[in-house]
Amino acid sequence: MEARLRRLSPEANAALVDKPIVIANLEDQHRIVLAVNAAAAADGITPGLALAHARAVQPNVVALPAQPLDDARALERLAVWCLRYSPLVSACAPDSIWIDATGATHLLGGETKMLETIQGAMAGHGLTARVAMAASPGAAWALAHFCPHAVTVSSAPADLNPLPVMALRISLATGRSLWRVGLKTIADLRHVPRATLPRRFGKDLLLRLDQALGQAPESIEAVLPPAAKRKRLTFAEPIGTADDLKRTIALLAPPLCAELEKSQEGARKLDLLFFRTDNRVETIRLALARPSRNSAHFIKLLSDKVETVDPGFGIDAAVLTAWRTEPLFPHQIDADRGVDGIGDISDLVDSLANQVGARNVYCIASHASDIPERVMQPADPANHPPASWSTNLPRPVRLFSPPEPIEVMAMMPDHPPARFTWRGESRLITHADGPERVFGEWWQDIREVAEVRDYFRVEDTQGERFWLYRDSRLTTENTHRWYVHGVFA
Amino acid sequence: MQTGRKTAVLKDLRERIHRLERLEAPTRRSAVKALPFGIPALDSLWSEGGLPTSALHEVNSVSVAGFAAASAFAAASAGRLGKPVLWCSTSPDFYAPGLAQVGLPVSRLIVVRARSEKEVLAVMEEALRHASLGCVIGETPRLTLTTSRRLALAAESGATMAFTLRRRRKDSALEPIAAASRWRINAAPSSPHLIPQSGRGRWTLELLRSRSGATGSWNVEVPDTQGYLHLPSALADGSTVAPFESRGERRAG
Known part of the structure; x- marks a missing residue:
């Protein structure tokens, strides 16, 4: 229904907004309603109703012809x-x-x-x-x-x-x-x-x-992206051993890379589909940190995942598709693996990303924010901006997420605590620096409008240094909540 | 004369064992074989003049603050190498601005969030063997002799430095592992100030075992923004003279 409305011109769409609309099709001499929009549904029109009945319920209903193709x-x-x-x-x-x-x-x-x-x-x-x-x-x-x-x-x-x-x-x-x-x-x-x-x-x-x-098998027919680069291998006899699958990969990857080279493209996403004799499809999916057309690299990454393929009674065809590609121009191989910055280790990043998931391999980018936990954000290892932080104030090396609440000894207002209890351990504070005041970012979250945190750097008798803060919003008992947010080196 | 020959025989045997362990002479070696601390008392413990790169090092801690210190120790060492660093953990809760302050620029850091301890070890091994990184840091609560040996060999074949950060209970015994050095780090009270403010943080840095045989314990200040540790300047009461304790020779386990 909504897809249909999107195909209309914007002017036609504007004219139809908020009107009850139905899509009707001719079946057995009757025009039957197939789909309705929210306004028509509110009038009590449901799919399956004859259009004449719908008109009787709501005379203003707009009927569009069905376009199944x-x-x-x-x-x-x-x-x-x-x-x-x-x-x-x-x-x-x-x-x-x-x-x-x-x-x-x-x-x-x-x-x-x-x-x-x-x-x-x-x-x-x-x-x-x-x-x-x-x-x-x-x-x-x-x-x-x-x-x-x-x-x-x-x-x-x-x-x-x-x-x-x-x-x-x-x-x-x-x-x-x-x-x-x-x-x-x-x-x-x-x-x-x-x-x-x-x-x-x-x-x-x-x-x-x-x-x-789930007691009878049902195979689903895979859609293949229409314009993607693809190589197919069909076997006279079904194959099944891991070695055969690896050989298949070694046969499919080089021609695909040759084709990518011709169009000066590199693959970012690859799918390898194995069609089993029982009409099921086994898949291997690869994502690459940088566009690549290095067949040895493809073969290694795909072969690492062959164990996940269940060949069943045999596999009779395999298709390797580069379904997302990016322009990749020939370039001079860099002999020097960049000293500053990451340099070219995209093959390692690919290999790890395919092992632990692409979201779990990342670089850290800086983000302009006053809230300590927001200043770092994960970034794509392939191209990430240089990170820098403006503060010269000491920062912890480990940060708790979320901050852990602590019990503190009563103290003068606006002063650091004299003692705090965290994870069941009471600590006497010998030194303290602060406060460093941080305001909530109401433009990020309206609940932060009144949030003010006062950070203190404290050291206990053993020399362990913590980053504490006081939430300046008063609780119902007219007290402040205290948290430990991080640990200093 | 007698002792001279003995040393020569021992040296020969060591080289042979080294060759047997590697199966072949190491072919690829990074230009830097050791990472100096910049503190003569520490650097003189190794014949190479610093902590050996291309080797596995273990950093132990017994408290939350100790673990933060261990993270900073590894980060500072990795930062001084000046090459890309991979950090693998099941819960990467380290704080990048804080790491930058102990000498690890975040632009050189790749983080891998593993789903299990086993995956941490697998990622570490693969990254070490890749040989394009300067240092691989992994947080592994458990480490056996076999897994540590795999990591040590991977570090050597890839000419990459490896650190395992381990948080353990106070009373747990140190099991033998194949690390080139084992450290224990704990927070130590910072120097007393006239004003009630905290000065530069301090650690008790203990070298429990090392392949060179040296052990010791030092009181040091946390790394600066270049990643270098400092010995605290002499105090009026002279209580911290480094190393204040040095044990006899003990071979690495």
């Missing part, structure tokens, strides 16, 4: 865009996209985080997405379409039980006949003896049920 093409484009999350993505008409998240979740900070990221990215495209993650494509489809929450992570097949039977991707006719005999949810269906189902409702129903529960 354009929609399918747009969905395909969106699926290609989703390749950033996983090497294996499939468009499922009319409105869904499958993303195989196997081995991809940790890169985005876990399953729920990944789904939220995807949902946020779709919102950035102007699309309202419902996302779900489950053990099988069928279950994920069911949860995304019928679960009340917009973001769902399913752990057990039992999560499907309360969903209506239509969540099984069955035809409307099958759904209606199930409904008539009282089989309304997937739980109902699971209690019926299996043998009776195909006779009455067709083979499709049982297959869909098994696919949703």
Whole structure:
């Protein structure tokens, strides 16, 4: 619906804003509503209604004709865009996209985080997405379409039980006949003896049920980015050993690099897809810190990950795709590995990033801020600006995040504490410097409007030096909270 | 005469063992073989004139402040090398402005956040063998003789300096590991001032074991912005003379 509106010209879009809009298609001599916008939904118009009925409910409704071909093409484009999350993505008409998240979740900070990221990215495209993650494509489809929450992570097949039977991707006719005999949810269906189902409702129903529960295999058809550089190898006999896979990599990488060289490009993202004889696809994904077309480097990085590939009963084709490339011009090899700055160690960075995740290998950049924990930010190791900090005041070498609350001895206002207790240990302070006053940055977060921190550098009797601060906002008991924020060398 | 021959035999044996351990003569060596502290009392402990690079060093600490000091000691040493530094930890909570103040410019630092202790060791080994870094620092609570030996060999083959920072309980015994030197660092009270303000921080720096056989304990001031430690200037009461304690020769374990 939203994608459709985006295809309209801006003037047409402005004219339609806030109006109830439906998309209608001709089916059996009736124009049936396929999709509605929020305004139309508020008027009680739902998909499935005849357009004549919708007009009766809301005479001002704007009806647009359905364009299924354009929609399918747009969905395909969106699926290609989703390749950033996983090497294996499939468009499922009319409105869904499958993303195989196997081995991809940790890169985005876990399953729920990944789904939220995807949902946020779709919102950035102007699309309202419902996302779900489950053990099988069928279950994920069911949860995304019928679960009340917009973001769902399913752990057990039992999560499907309360969903209506239509969540099984069955035809409307099958759904209606199930409904008539009282089989309304997937739980109902699971209690019926299996043998009776195909006779009455067709083979499709049982297959869909098994696919949703993960008991029958379902292969998803991978989308391949259209314009990307790609090399394919098909085998006469299925291969399966790690050595064969490594040989395949050694055969695929050099021609791809030769092609990249011809167009003066270097790959930033590579996908290696192994197509198994049982229609499943195994993937290896690589991300490179700098564009590269060094085939030896590709071969080493890909071969390191061959252990993650499960060949099953054999692999009959392999495709190596450079799906993100950047211009890379021939340059003089630098004999001197730069003394200041990092120099060229991008092959090490790539290798480590593919081992621990790209987000976990980073450089540190400085950020203009008064709040101590905000002055450093992770930066891309390939190109990061030089970091510098303006302060000459001593700073700790270790910083606690978040700062840890401490108990302090009563003292004069605006003076450093005489004693503090932290992690169950009481420390007597012998020296103290301060205060250094830091104000909250209300332009970052409105809750910081009244935040004022007074930092003290204190040393205890053993010579251990800590960075304490007092939050100047009064608590309900008219006292101040104290925290230890860091430890000095 | 007798002792002279004995020394020659021992020297020959040491060289042979060294060759056997490496399987071959080390081919790639960095130009700098030792990293001087700039303090004669410390530098004279090694025949190379400083802490050997291309070797594994272990820095122990028993408290939070000691661990911060150990981080600063490794950072300062890495900073003096003037080459890229990789720091691997499961929780990289070090504070870059503070590291810059002890002599490690952050523009040369690459951080790796590992998901497990095992991954820390794997990352360290790979980075050491890559041979393009100056120093690799890893935070490893546990280290066995075998893993330390792997790291030591990687450091040698890649001509890269390695530090393992270890936080341990006060009473835990030091297990044997294959490090070229083992240090223990703890905070020490800073010099008394007339005004109630803290002066430059101090450490009790202990060399527990080293391959050269030397051990000792010193009271030093925290590194300056160039990464150099300083001995505190003589006090009126003369309580800190370095080294105030020096034990007899002990071979590294």
